[in-house]
Amino acid sequence: MTFSSILYLIILLPVTCAAVAYFLPQKRYHQCMILANLLVTALSIWLFYVVRGGGAIEHLMAGWPEGIAIRLVADRLSAPLVMLGAIFCTGTLLFSTRAHYLDKTFLFLFMSLEASLLGIFLSADLFNIYVLIELSMLIIAILIMYKQDKQSVYDAMLYLMMNFIAMAFMLLGLGFIYRITGLLDLHMMQERIATLESPQSVILPYAMIMTAIALKAAMFPLFSWLPRAHGAPSAPAIVSAVLSGVQVKTGVYLLIRVSHVFASQLDATTFFLTLGFITSVVGFLLAICQKDIKLILAYHTVSQMGLIVMGINLGSETAFYGGLYHIINHALFKGLLFLTAGTIIETYHRRSYAEIRGVMRTMPAIGIGTLAGMLGITGAPFFNGSISKYFISDGLQGDWGGLAMFAINLGTTLSFVKYSAILFGKPTRKIDCPRDPWVAAVSLGFGFACLCGGLFGGFAVYALFGPNLPIAGALTLQKILGFALTLGIALLAYFYVVNRIGTVLTNVRTNRFTFNQLTVMLTLFFVILLSFLWLYGTAGEPAILMDVTP
Amino acid sequence: MAFINTIGISELAIALFFIGLFGAMTQRNIMKTIMSVGIMDMGAILYFAMSNLPEQARPPISGTPVDVMADPVPQALMITAIVIGVSVIAMCLAMYMRVAYRYRTAEWNILCSRVEK
Numbered sequence: 001m002t003f004s005s006i007l008y009l010i011i012l013l014p015v016t017c018a019a020v021a022y023f024l025p026q027k028r029y030h031q032c033m034i035l036a037n038l039l040v041t042a043l044s045i046w047l048f049y050v051v052r053g054g055g056a057i058e059h060l061m062a063g064w065p066e067g068i069a070i071r072l073v074a075d076r077l078s079a080p081l082v083m084l085g086a087i088f089c090t091g092t093l094l095f096s097t098r099a100h101y102l103d104k105t106f107l108f109l110f111m112s113l114e115a116s117l118l119g120i121f122l123s124a125d126l127f128n129i130y131v132l133i134e135l136s137m138l139i140i141a142i143l144i145m146y147k148q149d150k151q152s153v154y155d156a157m158l159y160l161m162m163n164f165i166a167m168a169f170m171l172l173g174l175g176f177i178y179r180i181t182g183l184l185d186l187h188m189m190q191e192r193i194a195t196l197e198s199p200q201s202v203i204l205p206y207a208m209i210m211t212a213i214a215l216k217a218a219m220f221p222l223f224s225w226l227p228r229a230h231g232a233p234s235a236p237a238i239v240s241a242v243l244s245g246v247q248v249k250t251g252v253y254l255l256i257r258v259s260h261v262f263a264s265q266l267d268a269t270t271f272f273l274t275l276g277f278i279t280s281v282v283g284f285l286l287a288i289c290q291k292d293i294k295l296i297l298a299y300h301t302v303s304q305m306g307l308i309v310m311g312i313n314l315g316s317e318t319a320f321y322g323g324l325y326h327i328i329n330h331a332l333f334k335g336l337l338f339l340t341a342g343t344i345i346e347t348y349h350r351r352s353y354a355e356i357r358g359v360m361r362t363m364p365a366i367g368i369g370t371l372a373g374m375l376g377i378t379g380a381p382f383f384n385g386s387i388s389k390y391f392i393s394d395g396l397q398g399d400w401g402g403l404a405m406f407a408i409n410l411g412t413t414l415s416f417v418k419y420s421a422i423l424f425g426k427p428t429r430k431i432d433c434p435r436d437p438w439v440a441a442v443s444l445g446f447g448f449a450c451l452c453g454g455l456f457g458g459f460a461v462y463a464l465f466g467p468n469l470p471i472a473g474a475l476t477l478q479k480i481l482g483f484a485l486t487l488g489i490a491l492l493a494y495f496y497v498v499n500r501i502g503t504v505l506t507n508v509r510t511n512r513f514t515f516n517q518l519t520v521m522l523t524l525f526f527v528i529l530l531s532f533l534w535l536y537g538t539a540g541e542p543a544i545l546m547d548v549t550p
Numbered sequence: 551m552a553f554i555n556t557i558g559i560s561e562l563a564i565a566l567f568f569i570g571l572f573g574a575m576t577q578r579n580i581m582k583t584i585m586s587v588g589i590m591d592m593g594a595i596l597y598f599a600m601s602n603l604p605e606q607a608r609p610p611i612s613g614t615p616v617d618v619m620a621d622p623v624p625q626a627l628m629i630t631a632i633v634i635g636v637s638v639i640a641m642c643l644a645m646y647m648r649v650a651y652r653y654r655t656a657e658w659n660i661l662c663s664r665v666e667k
Contacts, residue, residue: 127627134634138641145645151665153652157645161587164638165574168590171631172567175598178624182602512665514658515583519574 004059006047007072010082011119013040014089018111026104030097033107037090037114044079044086044118051079052466058124067188073124077324080464081121081253084331085246089114092238092245095339095442101236106146113139113242120250126174126209127184129254130167133216136247137163143239144232152234159225162518166215166222169526173208180205190261199265199538206262207530213258214525217251217309219272220279221521223302224513227286230338231298233351237342240294244301245335249327252308266537271529273313277404280306284411288418288498289508291352293341296419297334300377300412304330307392307408314395318469322391325461329384329453333376336446339439340370344422347433353418357425362433367423369443374420376450378413378487381480384453387461387471390479406486413490418498560600567593578657580649584642591635599628 017036021029051057056075060066074082093110096102116136123129137160145156178184180201181192193202215222229235230243259268283303290296308330311323343366348356360367372383379385393405453460458471498505513521570593573586602621608614610622650656653664 127630131630131634134638138638141641141645148648153645153648154661154665157642157649160638160642160645161583164587164642165571165590168567168570168587168594171591172564172594172597175594175601175624178598179601184627512662514578514662515580516575516578516658519571523571523575 003050004057004072006043007057007059007074007122008061010040010043010047010086011072011115011122013043013115014111014118015115018108022104022108029104030102030107033111034090034093034097036111037086037093040114040118041083041086041090044083047074048079048083051075052463067183067185070128071124071185071187072122073187074122076466077253077256078121080324080328081249082118084249084328085114085118085121088245088331088335089242091442091446092241092335092339094438095241096236096238097438098436099236099238101147106143106236109139109143110238110242113143113247117242117246117250121253124186125184126177126186126189130170130174133170133250134167136250137167140229140239140243140247144229144235146236146239147234149234152232155228155232158515158518159229161515162222162225162522163215165519165522166212169208169522170212173205173212176205176208177202186257186261190264193262194264196265202262202265203530203533203537206258206266206268207526207533209258210255210268210529211522211526213251213254214275214529215251215522216248217255218248218279218302218305219275219309219525220282220306222525223279223283223305224518224521226302227295227298229298230301231292231295233292233294237339237346240298240342241335241338244298244338245331248301248305249331252305252312252323252327255309256312266533268529268533268537269313269315270536271532272309276306276309276311276313277408278306279303280310280408281411282306284408284415286508287415288411289505291354291509293351293353293356293419293422294338294345296353296415297337297341300415301330301334303408303412304334304377307389311388311392311395314392316395317467319392319395321461321465321467321469322388322394324465325391325457326385326388328460328464329376329388329450332446332453333373333385333450336369336443336450337373337377339446340366340373340443343439344370347431348427353422355428356422358423358427358431360423362427362431365440365444369447370423371420372447372450374416376454378416378483379409380483381475382451382454384450384457384460386475386479386483387454387457390471391461391469409486410490410493413486414493414498417487417490417494558600560597563593563597563600565593566590566596569593578659580646580656580658580661583658584639584646587642588635588639591631591639595628595631595635598631599624 014036021032024032051074056073059072060069113136116132119132120129141156141160144159145152181189183189183192218226230240280303283299283306287296287299290299308323308326311319311326344356344359345351350356376383376385379389396405462468567590570586570590574583577583577586601624606618607620608618610619610625653661655661
């Protein structure tokens with residue numbers, strides 16, 4: 001038993017506990033799962049502490065030599081994400097302590113999902129990652145249609161089939177890679193690829209793997225599965241929160257990892273930068289069109305994913321760490337918003353933002369949590385979103401960059417002006433709201449974390465990832481005025497534009513793509529990425545912003 | 551027609567993958583798209599399993615001399631991939647049954663218009 005076995009333990013503990021303790025009665029089983037989760041959290045914090053102090057830890061499974069063995073690695077990129085995943089899952093489980101939908105099957109699936117997500121972060125073998133993604137995909141499909149009401153089975157089916165096509169692309173790409181390099185281990189693969197004479201041979205596998213990863217990271221135009229999965233009416237609140245908080249981050253994580261492996265031959269940062277911007281804009285435009293509060297949040301996740309991908313591909317170190325920090329922040333505030341939205345829907349039995357009023361009055365803790373999440377996501381001063389957005393905009397040079405950032409901020413604020421309508425006013429009818437201390441404690445805790453992430457932003461980035469970035473510019477008078485201006489324009493735009501184009505919004509909202517059209521989009525994306533790589537993708541020296549060699 | 555002799559199983563596997571993709575793009579019947587997706591997956595698996603396979607290779611089972619043995623890694627990995635593929639297809643079929651009973655249709659575009667807004 002060396003210390004590196006802890007990597008095994010973190011992945012296997014949730015799923016083993018869930019399987020072994022299955023004979024326990026419902027209530028004991030739930031307590032047992034919370035205990036297991038607390039243990040995983042403690043282990044992951046310990047792991048993070050060791051990695052942060054002493055560098056990457058790796059474990060070769062079954063004692064085989066490197067290159068043959070399946071490797072598990074925790075480095076400066078994956079350790080914070082593992083910690084985030086573990087803390088997040090524990091938080092959501094505590095949140096739903098008294099929820100009625102938690103039966104044993106649900107808990108078992110939830111724990112398996114957690115294990116597979118942690119496994120994706122810790123794995124350094126592409127085939128292993130493929131298997132874990134397929135596993136999480138199956139579990140998510142079941143969780144989406146868990147209550148089986150309304151169109152949830154259709155949503156889950158579309159989700160499963162779209163993802164399965166993308167995974168078939170990834171498998172074929174892996175086949176090509178295996179023929180070229182004879183390996184599936186990311187680190188060894190990177191070395192072999194660097195020795196290739198021309199990049200032509202890896203263009204096709206790169207494009208195939210990246211198509212799958214772009215679908216996972218919900219890039220334009222492949223994001224249509226995301227609102228179905230995250231905003232699914234039949235999925236309980238904690239499923240939406242985990243999907244939006246952690247699962248979709250695996251896509252971005254793999255984007256960083258895999259582009260680093262191919263960085264010596266191929267460079268698609270311009271492509272992904274543009275794509276990130278388009279995704280961000282389309283995401284908030286669609287969010288403005290929605291009525292269902294969960295769908296507003298789901299389309300918002302698309303928009304924020306675009307922002308994260310932009311930050312990562314800007315080519316500036318500050319923006320890269322801004323993107324990474326935004327991953328953590330987004331998990332916090334979006335998880336919080338989804339949790340509270342789920343509770344609000346359960347209490348009010350309504351889903352449309354127009355029919356929910358007075359959350360602040362009926363459920364103060366939930367209301368404060370929602371408000372903190374909204375301030376975080378719109379980048380209000382003193383909240384965590386402002387810090388990461390400041391870092392990302394630092395990489396955007398020139399007028400156009402500033403304008404792009406302003407447009408994204410305005411869109412975000414605009415859709416949350418719409419969302420905030422649920423907080424104020426008077427409830428239209430009598431609402432029976434049970435007091436649940438766990439719900440209140442977790443939402444206030446997450447909200448407090450959003451505030452702390454903003455107040456101690458510089459220190460948080462230093463503690464989590466290592467660089468000491470100056471944040472003095474994030475809280476100047478100019479920034480605060482800028483936020484106030486954005487809020488003002490958003491309010492005006494909401495009352496004078498959005499409120500008057502109701503039919504357009506309805507048309508956009510009710511327009512649905514069939515499965516065939518979605519597959520055509522996927523194929524088009526693949527072809528466009530392939531031709532981009534063929535024409536411009538072969539770059540010289542790669543800019544290494546963070547050494548993420550697995 | 552001499553070029554047919556030069557086509558190996560790997561090339562056919564890639565062709566199979568894109569035939570499946572074409573089916574998924576064009577077929578309106580849900581059952582047919584599920585089959586197309588299965589064909590895509592099979593094409594990818596076949597291509598992977600054919601990698602590092604010499605002309606006279608024998609299966610990597612105990613007792614085979616090492617010099618004529620096929621590369622065991624793709625074989626082992628593809629068994630996993632086949633199992634995953636089967637389970638996903640089975641899940642798709644089960645969901646299709648639910649959807650078909652509920653909405654009384656087997657076409658994607660009719661289904662799309664009948665699903666609750």
